[in-house]
Amino acid sequence: MISNKINEYPKYWAECYGTAPFLPTTRAEMDALGWDSCDIIIVTGDAYVDHPSFGMAVIGRVLEAQGFRVGIIAQPEWSNKDAFMELGQPNLFFGITAGNMDSMINRYTADRKLRHDDAYTPHNEGGKRPDRAVLVYSQRCREAYKDTPIVLGGIEASLRRLAHYDYWSDKVRRSVLFDAKGDILLFGNAERALVEVAHRLAGGEDIATMTDIAGTAVILKERPEGYKEIDSSRIEKPGKAMPMPNPYATEETCATTKKAQAEEEAAKPITIQPSRHDSKTTAVRLPSFEKLRNDRILYAHASRVMHLEANPYSARALIQQHGDRELWVNKPPIPLTTEEMDYVFGLPYARVPHPKYGDAKIPAYDMIKTSVNIMRGCFGGCSFCSITEHEGRIIQNRSHESILSELEDIRDKVPGFTGTISDLGGPTANMYRLGCSDPKAEVNCRRPSCIFPEICKKLDTDHKHTIDLYRKARNVDGIKKIQIASGVRYDLAIESPEYIRELVTHHVGGYLKIAPEHTEKGTLDLMMKPGMGTYDRFKELFEKYSAEAGKKQYLIPYFISAHPGSTDDDMLNLALWLKKNDFQCDQVQNFYPSPMCNATAMYHSETNPLKRVKYKKREDLFVAKGERQRRLHKALLRYHDPANWPLIREALVSMGKKHLIGDKPHCLVPEAGSDAELTPAQRRGSSRHGAKRFATKHPNQPDIRKDGKGKSGGRNGNAQRGTQGKANNTKGNGKPGTNGKSQGPSNRPARPGKPAGQRQNGKPGRSRSAAR
Numbered sequence: 001m002i003s004n005k006i007n008e009y010p011k012y013w014a015e016c017y018g019t020a021p022f023l024p025t026t027r028a029e030m031d032a033l034g035w036d037s038c039d040i041i042i043v044t045g046d047a048y049v050d051h052p053s054f055g056m057a058v059i060g061r062v063l064e065a066q067g068f069r070v071g072i073i074a075q076p077e078w079s080n081k082d083a084f085m086e087l088g089q090p091n092l093f094f095g096i097t098a099g100n101m102d103s104m105i106n107r108y109t110a111d112r113k114l115r116h117d118d119a120y121t122p123h124n125e126g127g128k129r130p131d132r133a134v135l136v137y138s139q140r141c142r143e144a145y146k147d148t149p150i151v152l153g154g155i156e157a158s159l160r161r162l163a164h165y166d167y168w169s170d171k172v173r174r175s176v177l178f179d180a181k182g183d184i185l186l187f188g189n190a191e192r193a194l195v196e197v198a199h200r201l202a203g204g205e206d207i208a209t210m211t212d213i214a215g216t217a218v219i220l221k222e223r224p225e226g227y228k229e230i231d232s233s234r235i236e237k238p239g240k241a242m243p244m245p246n247p248y249a250t251e252e253t254c255a256t257t258k259k260a261q262a263e264e265e266a267a268k269p270i271t272i273q274p275s276r277h278d279s280k281t282t283a284v285r286l287p288s289f290e291k292l293r294n295d296r297i298l299y300a301h302a303s304r305v306m307h308l309e310a311n312p313y314s315a316r317a318l319i320q321q322h323g324d325r326e327l328w329v330n331k332p333p334i335p336l337t338t339e340e341m342d343y344v345f346g347l348p349y350a351r352v353p354h355p356k357y358g359d360a361k362i363p364a365y366d367m368i369k370t371s372v373n374i375m376r377g378c379f380g381g382c383s384f385c386s387i388t389e390h391e392g393r394i395i396q397n398r399s400h401e402s403i404l405s406e407l408e409d410i411r412d413k414v415p416g417f418t419g420t421i422s423d424l425g426g427p428t429a430n431m432y433r434l435g436c437s438d439p440k441a442e443v444n445c446r447r448p449s450c451i452f453p454e455i456c457k458k459l460d461t462d463h464k465h466t467i468d469l470y471r472k473a474r475n476v477d478g479i480k481k482i483q484i485a486s487g488v489r490y491d492l493a494i495e496s497p498e499y500i501r502e503l504v505t506h507h508v509g510g511y512l513k514i515a516p517e518h519t520e521k522g523t524l525d526l527m528m529k530p531g532m533g534t535y536d537r538f539k540e541l542f543e544k545y546s547a548e549a550g551k552k553q554y555l556i557p558y559f560i561s562a563h564p565g566s567t568d569d570d571m572l573n574l575a576l577w578l579k580k581n582d583f584q585c586d587q588v589q590n591f592y593p594s595p596m597c598n599a600t601a602m603y604h605s606e607t608n609p610l611k612r613v614k615y616k617k618r619e620d621l622f623v624a625k626g627e628r629q630r631r632l633h634k635a636l637l638r639y640h641d642p643a644n645w646p647l648i649r650e651a652l653v654s655m656g657k658k659h660l661i662g663d664k665p666h667c668l669v670p671e672a673g674s675d676a677e678l679t680p681a682q683r684r685g686s687s688r689h690g691a692k693r694f695a696t697k698h699p700n701q702p703d704i705r706k707d708g709k710g711k712s713g714g715r716n717g718n719a720q721r722g723t724q725g726k727a728n729n730t731k732g733n734g735k736p737g738t739n740g741k742s743q744g745p746s747n748r749p750a751r752p753g754k755p756a757g758q759r760q761n762g763k764p765g766r767s768r769s770a771a772r
Contacts, residue, residue, distance in 0.1 A: 006195045006336070007343040012067030012202055014039060022050055022354050023060045023072045026086065030071065038071035040198065041090040043137045044154075045099035045106075045129035046120040046364075047357060048074040050350040053368045055100055055154055061347040062191050063198060068092070074354075075121065075128045078136050081144040089148060092201045094141045095194075096182070097154030098133035100364070102594065104156075104168050107131060110592040111630065112168060119367070122353075122360035134160075138180035149207045150182045151197060158187035158390050159595040161217045161329055162306060162320060163289040165299065165604040167593040172293040172604075175320070175327050177217055183207045185217040188333050189376060189391055191344060214312065215333030220326045223319060227283045230316075232305045235284065236612055279316045279331060284309060288321035296605040301613040303601035312392060313443040335377065335396045342402040345373070351413045369414055371423035371485065372406050374398055374469065378427040379435075379459075380489060381449030382517075383528050383598035383610065384563060384591065387427045393450065394442070397433050400469055404476055411478040419479060424469065425486025429503075430493055433465035448598075448610075451491060452528040461492055463499035470502055483509055490514050490538035491530040497541055504545040508553050512542065515558040518566065519577045526565040526602065526610065526621070557583065562590040562624040562633040564602035568655060575636040575668060576660075588637045590630050642677050645669045 017033060024030045025048060030038070040063055044056040051057055060070045071090070076083035099106070099120055106129070107115055116126045130136040134156050141150055160176035177185045184207060186193045193215040200210060211218050223229065284305060292299045309315040315331040336344070351369070353362055378385070379393040403424070411417055426432070436442035436450070437460045450456045473482050484507040493500050504512070516535045518524050524531060539555055546553040559574060560566075578585070593600040601609045608619040624630050632651050635644035648669050652660050660668045663676070670676035 006062070006191055006340050007065075009066055009195060009199055012039070012199070014069045015067030017069060019064065019348050022350060023048070023057075023064065023070050024087070025072050025074060025354060025356065027088070030087065033069075035069050037069070037089070037091055038087050039068040039091045039202070040093060040095060041071045041073060041087050042095040042097070043073045043076065043084065043141065044097050045075060045103055045133040045137075047122055047362050048072050048354045049362060049365045050352065050354065051365065051369065052345055052347075052349050052373065053100075053371070054365075055097060057349060058344065059095065059097075059153070059190070059194060061349060062195065062344060065343075065347055066195055066198060068198060068202070072354075076137075076140075078130045078133075078140055081140050084137075084140045084144040089145045092198060093149040093151050093183075093207070094138075094145075095151050095153060096134055096137045096141065096157075096180070097152075098137075098156035099129065099154065102156045102159065103129050103131060103133035105592065105594060108168060110590040111627070119363040122357050122362055124361070124363050132156075132179075134176055135180045138182055142181060149184075149201065150180070151184055151186060151194070152177065152180055152182040153186040153190050153194070155386075155390060157182075157185050158190075159386055161185055161187050162286070162318070162327065162596075163292050163302075163322070164595045165593070165600055166595070167600070167603075172289070172299060174289050174322055175217065177219060177327065178322055178325075183218075184210060184213075186215060187217065187329075187390070188215050189336065189396070190215060190333070191336065191340075192333050211328060212330065214330050217327060217329040219322075220328050222326060223283065224328070227281055227317065229283055229285050229319065231285050232287065232302065235308065236301055236305050279314050283317040283319045283328075286318055286320040290321075290323070297607060297613060297615055297618065300601050300605035300607050300609040303596075303598065303605075304609040304613055306596075307389070307448055307598060307609075308446050310388070310392070310448070311443070311446055312394065314446070332392055335392060335394045338397050338399050341376075341396055341398045345398060345402055345406060349409075351409065352415065368422070370410055370417065370421050371425070372403055372410070372421065373426050374403050374424055375426040375432045378431060379450035380428065380431075381447075381452060381528050383526060383602070384517075384560065386594055386597050388448070389596045391427065393448075395431050395433070395435050400472060403469060404472060407473060407476045407479055411476070417478075419481065421473070421479060421482040423485035424473060424482060425484060427486070429484050429486035429488045430463060430466055430499060431489065432469065434460055434463075434492070436460070449528050451489075452530070453525070455491070455495070461495040463493075463496035467499055467502050470507065474506065481509075482507055484512075488512065488514050491534045494534065494537050494541065500538070500541045501545045501548075504542055504551070504553060505549045508546075508551075510552070511554055511556050513556045513558060514538070517558065517560050518563065518570070519559075519574045520566070520570040523563060523566040523570050526608065527560070527563060527599070528610070559585070559637060560591055561588055561637050562630045564591070564599050564606075564623045565608070565621045566624065566633070567622045568632065568651065571633045571636045572652075572655070572657065572660075572668075575639045578637070579639060579668060584640045585637050588634050590624075590634050639668050645677070646672070 017035065020033055022029070024033060024035070024038075042056050042060055046054060046056065048056060056072055056074070060072060063070045071087040073084060073086060076086075101120065106118060106120070107126070109115060117124045118126045118128060121128045134152055134154070138150050138152065141148065157176055160173070162175055163172055164175075165171075166173045173179070184197065186197070193213050196213055197207070197210060201207060210216070211220065211224055286302045286305060287295075287298050292302055306318065309318060310332060312332040312334050317331055318329040320327045320329070353365055375398065376396040377391045377394055378387045379395065381388050381393065407421065410421070436445070436456075436458050438458045441458050447456070450459045455461065470482065473479065484503060488503070493503075514535075516532060517527050517529050519532050521531055535557070542553070542555055561571065591599065591603070593603045598609055602621055603623055606621050606623050607613060608621055611619060624633050632647055635647050638644050639648060649661055649672065652658060652668070660666070661671055663670055663674065
């Protein structure tokens with residue numbers, strides 16, 4: 001390796017061709033640039049938009065800045081190899097990505113029903129990418145040019161790097177690297193690994209020898225020399241309880257706290273901590289694919305161990321047998337520095353779709369074309385979100401200067417710019433420049449979350465950098481309004497009331513969407529989310545500062561239905577809370593088991609992988625499976641919809657809750673045959689609108705949109721965050737809601753600069769996979 005920093009590599013010789021206005025997608029475009037061939041060809045399931053929120057643009061521009069000639073094959077016809085030969089054979093490799101979203105989540109709902117739209121495609125047209133796109137694209141590239149190396153990347157490959165539970169086939173599948181027959185897989189934010197792979201290939205090295213790059217997975221015949229193995233059971237042994245004072249704590253001891261902790265622990269019962277082994281010479285052997293596919297409890301154990309090995313500074317390599325070969329997963333990539341982040345976002349993006357699409361609308365682009373990504377990563381660790389697994393929990397920040405420069409770029413380049421920035425954010429709105437205050441602790445820490453079950457005492461929660469950024473951004477010439485549309489992590493926000501004041505005074509357009517996710521403590525603990533007391537405190541401050549600013553502004557809460565561990569009683573209590581607070585959810589989506597999430601391991605194993613996994617006396621969980629059970633949980637979140645009343649009544653009777661049926665204030669749904677089931681037309685005795693017509697009732701309160709306040713930016717768009725079924729468009733507290741589709745963590749259109757993030761909720765999402 002020549003350099004550790006991605007902006008310090010010597011340029012490849014082809015830099016003499018300069019910067020392309022758009023990376024070429026046809027031979028004619030290559031000819032216009034004077035190219036006889038491409039060094040690297042990126043194949044993607046998304047339309048080509050040269051914008052830092054689209055992975056192929058980020059990767060393409062980063063490689064171009066290294067001096068390579070990069071071509072793009074976007075949404076190719078995959079029935080044969082012809083489209084994959086459009087640009088000829090690449091000199092170095094094919095880069096394969098399904099796009100900013102997992103192709104299965106993009107194509108199917110949480111109920112496994114086919115979608116007919118695709119926000120990453122011109123005209124929002126569905127069906128322009130195959131199921132399991134990484135596999136199909138790799139197969140066609142191999143057919144086209146057999147000996148050309150294939151490098152897999154993006155969210156689909158990243159979250160399938162190990163043997164994983166696949167919701168759509170309801171079984172454990174092999175690592176995607178085996179099924180795609182790729183040469184190497186890059187996971188997470190892949191710029192660092194990708195640049196190294198490209199330069200080493202350009203230097204004549206065989207890709208088969210590249211087994212030591214952080215953030216990569218490869219297939220080997222045997223373990224590399226110089227490594228020793230430790231079996232995963234030595235870290236977490238299924239079947240043997242290993243008591244710990246905090247079930248979420250693992251190896252929290254660090255050099256700066258050893259003495260204090262030793263004194264504190266002296267008076268406590270002896271506990272067994274996982275052994276520490278040098279990450280440079282130790283690999284953790286996970287149970288083989290063959291074992292995991294037949295043992296759901298062992299799968300939960302393997303998932304837990306994988307999540308514990310996520311710190312890029314102290315994680316150990318993972319090794320997992322698949323048949324007679326070994327999957328070798330190196331430790332996660334080292335986060336980009338602020339200098340490197342500025343380099344990535346400062347590249348010459350055109351910030352518009354490729355001209356070949358003409359005037360066609362690409363919804364994902366329209367959603368994020370005036371948003372700015374200020375950071376990557378998330379230390380929240382929500383169990384239903386895949387952002388931490390993809391981007392890591394160490395926040396990667398841009399400088400103020402880089403962000404302000406991008407605001408000017410948007411002002412000058414985006415057609416029809418009106419002066420409104422739709423978002424300054426990332427996987428969350430308010431983790432910018434937050435992180436561990438103790439470098440030694442950060443290097444050794446293996447906690448899955450810095451803020452659950454409580455905020456770590458070493459976490460810096462001062463929002464001053466974000467507040468200063470907001471104030472500077474508002475003063476950029478030509479910027480009239482800046483909305484904050486990323487999810488606000490409100491348990492962090494209440495640590496900085498000044499941030500809440502700044503937010504509600506200047507950056508909320510009437511509605512602010514936040515995500516309590518649930519109301520019941522048992523379910524919230526499994527989600528790794530704070531209790532409703534934290535929500536109430538944030539609501540109190542939000543309303544206080546809104547009143548001080550003289551604004552009518554409302555909170556719109558998101559909730560998840562059918563999350564693992566959420567029982568019928570839990571969902572009923574959530575529905576009663578909604579009714580008590582006069583909230584009505586227009587559209588609801590159930591939990592979506594996306595690959596690699598902790599909650600997905602819960603869904604498959606029906607046990608709790610957040611605690612030590614045991615065969616005996618384990619913590620079994622109720623998991624809503626089957627169409628009827630999941631429909632009930634979804635229906636309870638839409639308790640106000642008459643179409644759901646028969647199902648809810650039946651459930652209430654079977655639960656012994658018949659007293660909740662009727663017309664009294666405490667009742668959830670009316671009795672069958674009551675006047676409440678009649679449509680307005682039926683009450684008038686008119687058939688003009690049809691007997692079956694039903695319009696969702698809204699609270700009789702003024703619509704603030706008619707008061708000139710405008711809509712809030714909401715959550716309009718890395719990563720994967722990674723959630724999951726959201727109760728969106730909540731209407732209530734006497735406040736009208738918004739009317740868009742259900743959005744969720746960790747799947748909005750990927751945020752700028754996130755090669756392939758998503759919050760897995762089944763709809764396009766910012767790379768936050770998901771993913772606060």
